[in-house]
Amino acid sequence: MLTWLARADLQALRNAPGVRTPPVEKHYRSITTLEEFEAEIAALRQAGSFAVDTETTSQDPMRAELVGLSLAHKPHEAVYIPLRHSYLGVPAQLDATLVLERLRPLLEDPAIPKYGQNIKYDYIVLQRQGITMRGLDFDTMVAGYLLNPSRRMNNLEALAREYLNYTPVSYEEVAGKGVRQVTFDQVDIARATTYSAEDADVALLLTQALRPRLVEHQLEHLFHDVEMPLVDVLAALEMRGVIVDAAYLRQMSQHLHVQMESLLQEIFTQVGEEFNINSPPQLQHILFDVLKLPTGKKTKTGYSTDVSVLENLALEHDLPRLILDYRHLAKMKSTYVDALPLMIHPQTGRIHTSFNQTITETGRLSSSNPNLQNIPIRSELGREMRRAFVAAPGHVLVSADYSQIELRLLAHMSGDPVLIDAFRSGQDIHARTAMEVFGVDGSVVDSDMRRMAKTVNFGILYGLSPFGLAQRLHISNEAARTYIDSYFARYPRVQECLDGILASARQQGYVTTLLQRRRYLPDITNANRTIREAAERTAINMPFQGSAADLIKLAMVHLHHQIVTEHLPCHMLLQIHDELLFEIPENAVEEMLPRITETMENVWHLEVPLTVEVGQGHTWAEAH
């Protein structure tokens, strides 16, 4: 039995010698005998809920090997069960299969609530061991995120510091850092116990500390009905993965290489010297010193060479276009065509992204390792790229995306009669805005007017300034101001809605979404105008971007529930903010399409209909 004074108390004594904190005794121990293990199982069942933490050999749950696990059902007590520690002189450990089989009834019982920090990770690790953890009740990372989505880190250490005034033992302290870091199976069991058992304990303590705070912030519905159920859903998406056609990408890579070499020669010939196009400083030198082309935007370190600058220069010189073409090919090749095949999982043959639930300040998900939410689509080459994403044999990919969801939310929240009428009667919303803003009949609206109206519509959601609109549309500031003024004249309730958002942001210090997701905006009263206005744009965007995130998350939860309880032949693969991608057996598509669209469209009752557009095909390019 290991017992010591809590580190927080030691720190309190050091930092404030006048303050006496009652010492808390901590009881962390490892379990290596069957008798202890059986007693622990009985205690866990008796307690009826517990915190779980797994220790593994990798940060990536799809590649991690289980090394041990910790359990905590009572504050300041926890056990660590080493399973696969491996070092010279390692003591006897319980058999991993035996331990997991005895824990299975507890872990798989939905009536026994489980707590943890980033519990999706543990869920996937255990799922790969054949255990389906049910009753995921409280993820401290998700709770911390909902309480303040702007918090940089929602890791256990940051949360424990903020809510428990306590600093737990860090991973580096037990496993080392840098080149000297060892995998957890090589960590001495006694040291592993101090770390791992504490993590389970802290997760339990944080659960108790954060639960009432969620209620205070009116976040319990969002937490229990959306974000916590979503943990299982995201785990399922990540584990299923998506197939990419490596042979196709290899071919594409060779093709791109040839094109890039040819472009490169043409560029060097035009310039008269060789240089590294990928180096912004070298490119600046060539464009603005050697060729003496006019400079545009400035960056912190010099003159910008980004797309908008090169597009302007392309009007008076041939080189910028070649640079743009080269950049596009280089981007496609390095970021996607060459990188994605390297991410194929050796066992599953698929790519398993990681969906992060606690990163964005608006409530959106993010995707990384690799990011599958920014696969190209807008260029022809981008669409070719999407042909690499394919369905399994006998399956098709189905894409279902919410049409104009943020503008529909604007119609709903503002109650603007013109916007509502436009969506209820199924009109082309950008064409309708063109009619309103330019004061013309529908028959007069041409593609150029529609494009400008589209920019205005999206600009409204971002708090666009006349200056920004002018830049974007290549028109004068005066013209841009006129467009925005006429927009608000025709949609007065939208103006009131945006003013209301700003007023509540100033009054409360935060803005909220449809499902009460909250984002604090301390800069909304900043004396610096640039900073304050940035906060105002953020405030205006958050309710629309965040509510859209709320709704698609809820739809994912509903769909996943149907898929699991009714054993539907359908796998959700990806979420791309307003789109869901599925993999479905060919013979089940007819049955599944209406279920998907109806579930997504009926996820929430708004003043305007939510509509979903679906497509299908053997590749993602065809499905879209």
Added chain:
DNA sequence: ACACGGCGC
């Protein structure tokens, strides 16, 4: 580690 540029919604 940071800046830049660029892909998505």
Added chain:
DNA sequence: TATCCGCGCCGTGTA
């Protein structure tokens, strides 16, 4: 006077 629309992730070059 200067302003350059919100939210992300990642590759490359430079330090």
